[in-house]
Amino acid sequence: MTRFRPPQPPGSKRLDGMNVVDQRPTDPSRVFFGAWVSLESEDGAQSAYRIVGPDEFDMAPGYISMDSPLGRALLRKGLDDEVAVELPGGLRTFVIVAIDYR
Secondary structure: OEEEOOOOOOOOOOOOOOOEEEOOOOOOOEOOOOOEEEEEEOOOOEEEEEEEOOOOOOOOOOEEEOOOHHHHHHOOOEOOOEEEEEEOOEEEEEEEEEEEOO
16 A cells, blocks of 8 residues: 655645555455446446545546445445435436446
8 A cells, every 4th residue: 555645735734634545445346435336227328437535526527426425325335236326316226337446
């Protein structure tokens, strides 16, 4: 595992307790922080997301916060698991078709 303290902007206190962690989880067959997860929806559409921390979340395509409804629903799930999540458009169900730690 490699840890280092990232440089922080002047006057920033938020980064004081943060470390960058570059390590695969002990069980890479499950969804944890940093995973790329491919999902298939009920209508067969596929999408891929990376689970990131709330401080890493931006509008980059495919990045979702682990604190979002979908992020929380995916954490600790495994391949072929079904997840149901309440989204603004209503309840949606997805199947996990791939988990990758690139």
